[in-house]
Amino acid sequence: TREYSNISMAVIRRLPKYHRYLKDLLDQETYRISSKELSKLIGFTASQIRQDLNCFGGFGQQGYGYNVEELYNEIGKILGLYQSYPTVIVGAGNLGQAIANYTNFDKFGFSTLALFDSNPKMIGMRIRDIAVHDVDQLEEFIKKNQVRIGVICTPKKVAQDVATKLSEAGVQGIWNFAPIDIKVPEEIIVENVHLSESLFTLSFLLSQEFDQE
Numbered sequence: 001t002r003e004y005s006n007i008s009m010a011v012i013r014r015l016p017k018y019h020r021y022l023k024d025l026l027d028q029e030t031y032r033i034s035s036k037e038l039s040k041l042i043g044f045t046a047s048q049i050r051q052d053l054n055c056f057g058g059f060g061q062q063g064y065g066y067n068v069e070e071l072y073n074e075i076g077k078i079l080g081l082y083q084s085y086p087t088v089i090v091g092a093g094n095l096g097q098a099i100a101n102y103t104n105f106d107k108f109g110f111s112t113l114a115l116f117d118s119n120p121k122m123i124g125m126r127i128r129d130i131a132v133h134d135v136d137q138l139e140e141f142i143k144k145n146q147v148r149i150g151v152i153c154t155p156k157k158v159a160q161d162v163a164t165k166l167s168e169a170g171v172q173g174i175w176n177f178a179p180i181d182i183k184v185p186e187e188i189i190v191e192n193v194h195l196s197e198s199l200f201t202l203s204f205l206l207s208q209e210f211d212q213e
């Protein structure tokens, strides 16, 4: 299971972008590409690309370039896509519903089995075909359905409590959207998504631009 443990996190963080561009190339029926052409598309230098892709076996051939389909499949495999990731979403408000409504994750193996909420008005609702359950049933549901991923879309003040419940019930990973740094046992993998961090980076860059004028 630790087949790719030698690949640095910096490379891993670039893989989803390669994966996305390679998919676009396949959709355009481009079946091979040089690191130079890929570099023009993605914006990483050709040498960065060669270095990254060398980390997990040479898919490029001198004078031929990369086989797009092979590379796309291999990167998908490295990213662990197409495995089965039973997932639950806790907090069925705006964000929880938006994620549940986004069907694109399904085809990569992330299947949302249920949403959970504490508001009685929400319980029993369906988002697409996914039911909203009472959060009191969270732990039992996770155990029964071998849920691997918990998505936290609750208000900040309850997010740590939700994270603790998810961990104790046995999820392997948490996708945390609440704006706090949750604490869980170290064997549980946490990925945070904080849109405001990206937005505030944008505002920083904008304010720099316009200060200089």
Ligand code: NAI
Binding pocket: 090, 091, 092, 093, 094, 095, 096, 116, 117, 118, 119, 122, 135, 152, 153, 154, 155, 156, 158, 162, 176, 177, 178, 179, 193, 194, 195, 196
């Ligand atoms: P919302 O108020 O629409 O939804 C929150 C839901 O959580 C409600 O349905 C509420 O009943 C439920 N809830 C409250 N306590 C609960 C508990 N103990 N267990 C289960 N469910 C509970 O809020 P919205 O807009 O969906 O935001 C949700 C969270 O995501 C907030 O923490 C917000 O700050 C965060 N957020 C993060 C973003 C990001 O980029 N990471 C972007 C937008 C929101």
